[in-house]
Amino acid sequence: MVIVLVLVALAVLAVVAGLHWYVWRRLVRDTTAAPGRARRVGTAVFVAGPVLMVAALVAERSGAPFWLQRTLAWPGFLWMALALYLLVAVVAGEAVRPLLRRLTRRRAARPAPVPVAVPAGTVPAPEPPEPPEPRPDAGPEPGPESGPRDPSRRLFVSRVVGGAAATAAVATVGYGTYGVLRGPRVKRVMVPLAKLPRSAHGFRIAVVSDIHLSPVLGRGFAQRVVDTINATQPDLIAVVGDLVDGSVPDLGPAAAPLAQLSARHGTYFVTGNHEYFSGAEQWVEEVRRLGLRPLENARTELPGFDLAGVNDVQGESQGQGPDFGRALGDRDPARACVLLAHQPVQIHEAVRHGVDLQLSGHTHGGQLWPGSLLAAAANPTVAGLERYGDTQLYVSRGAGAWGPPTRVGAPSDITVVELASRQA
Template identity: 50%
Template sequence: MSIPSWVWGQSVMWALAHIYLWARLVRGTTPSRSRARRVGTVLAVVLAAFIPASLITPFFVDIAVSRWIAWPSNIWYGLAVYLLILLILTEPVRLAAAFIGKRRAKARAETPDSARRAFLARSIAVTAGAAATGIVGYGMATALSPPRLDRVTVRLRRGGPLAAGLRIALVGDIHLGPMLGRAHTQRIVDMINGTGADLVAIVGDLVDGTVEQLASAAAPLRGLRSRHGTFFVTGNHEYLSGATEWIEELRELGIRPLQNERVELPALDLAGVNDVTGARQDDGPDYERALGDRDPACPVILLAHQPIQVNEAMRHGVDLQLSGHTHGGQMMPLNLLTSWAQPTLAGYERFGDTQLYVTKGAGFWGPPVRVGAPPDITIVELAI
């Protein structure tokens, strides 16, 4: 399996980020040529290698081995993110203190007070470190806790009495991989079965690894129970993990993949399209194939991994689109970046006659940290 280009891009980005962290946490807080400076520099180099290692090793080693790398490196990933944010926020304080110190020294014809500068740097480093640790600790407790069971009622603009009261268990972004395995899957299956939903919709990003690596972790999905069955659409991570093989594996588990296709249920049409990233492998979304040539009086629900696919859903007269992908932003304030790329981060939104509901997802990607975006499974109940 080849390494995607985005992995190399993130590796370079994190190398540069660690240079900044070294400058603020090591060089700025330790005397030149001291033992503390040397130890801190070595530690910074090791930690800089951690994150690329966690991104690259799953492509080459067994999942059980990569797990030992994934946990420490992704915890550091989360800490590094919040250290960067907090340290950058304190830059105005540091720059103002340096400016005032130079002005005072110049007025007194003295050299700048290096001891005062080092004290400020250490104070900022300790404060940022303590705050980042607290945030990540809280975020880990949230990410590793059972998904929250949300309930929402969506009123369709058309449809008969058979559609009223239909309950769809919506789950996405389960992200089975080095950090989330079989127990995670079983917990989700048990929660969904406990709701007595009429239909289960898995809206992509089920896995971060191949069938060979993760078949056992996905096996509990065979136990999902609902009146109309379980349906699945691909997410972008499936196309990094062998989408074709996973489609076949899910069929073996009794799950119906919707690959640019539609099924007619007693109350409505249920359609599903492939993720937009599938186009790079000649397996992208085909809305006409999934939504064309159908009864216009019948309501249609579309499963599509990314919320941005609602633009095409509107053009094809979809009543309701169910999506995931965003994780609700996963780690505030990084949700601001995600919101630039997607029309909705989480929850309900209306786009003309098309309604959209986005789940925050039941797992996580990268850091085992969720801040301001707890994991969820949503029961979508239809009304007329």
């Protein structure tokens, strides 16, 4: 098994190295006329970037000293996003490159202007010099269809395409990072439930997932999330997993603002897969200390409906997986039920147990386009509200970001779900 993992890791590194070489060739080698300072600097960037990216991933997963994680995280994870969009932009540039070559050929092949008759009494313009005699050893002159043999034209095309690709990638990553750091925006969704009594009509649940406190997103980010949630004045707050990427000793201070969360019926928490990478038992105790109520395969009765929560499927690797029977087995089926479950794939068990609404996260909406295509292949719903039989599933894109503090095509959100009674 270890040998297989090593071979897979080596294959992944080989692919990453090959893609970096391709982008380096287009952006650095092809845009510099000859080896020199510019090429050396560009090469250094394309060596340091992937090295820092791999180092940041290894430091996070291995539990390296927090100061080292923090030092590596910003440059390493930002390079991960930048490398992705440099690759996308360079590949897109391959379609533009032949058009520019053709345009430069046509400009170079334009005929000389036709002489104009000179009226009597004026001084004629001097005759153009005779073209030099071709050397006996010279090959045929390139014509308009013989290809761009002029190095200056090749360099011009490479610089135009490379410059546009680099500018587009940097702008995309810059704007996507700004979108994460400014904090999530609030979405509002109304969900009608057939069993919800009139007395619970308009009950508002603030759903927040995937905050991902980390060496990059720290206490200041947590405070922005808390302030945004409290400003909605919800009846209940649901934190549906992936709160952290790190241990309690490292990230406990960053999570401290969660103690300020305020809702009439309290704040509830279920684990996500990243809690099991970070010490789930310690974090369950920490959020309890902060005033959140963990629902570990458990249920509580609220006015008008039941609220249940199950552990994330990643907990199965530690003997702490989801137990739908324990959370839902003995409940009154005449009451409406809202389930907190981190991953959308848990919807199928929710349907079998007669849940009315499941609230999830996990997907980040894809986070970095075209990641949404991969997320759609792995999850029944990537974002938003969908129905599965008599059960509805709402998936939040999440408040934070894993890895690069960057989102493209998948803006972060906190969702206020308003329950509606059909009897109202």
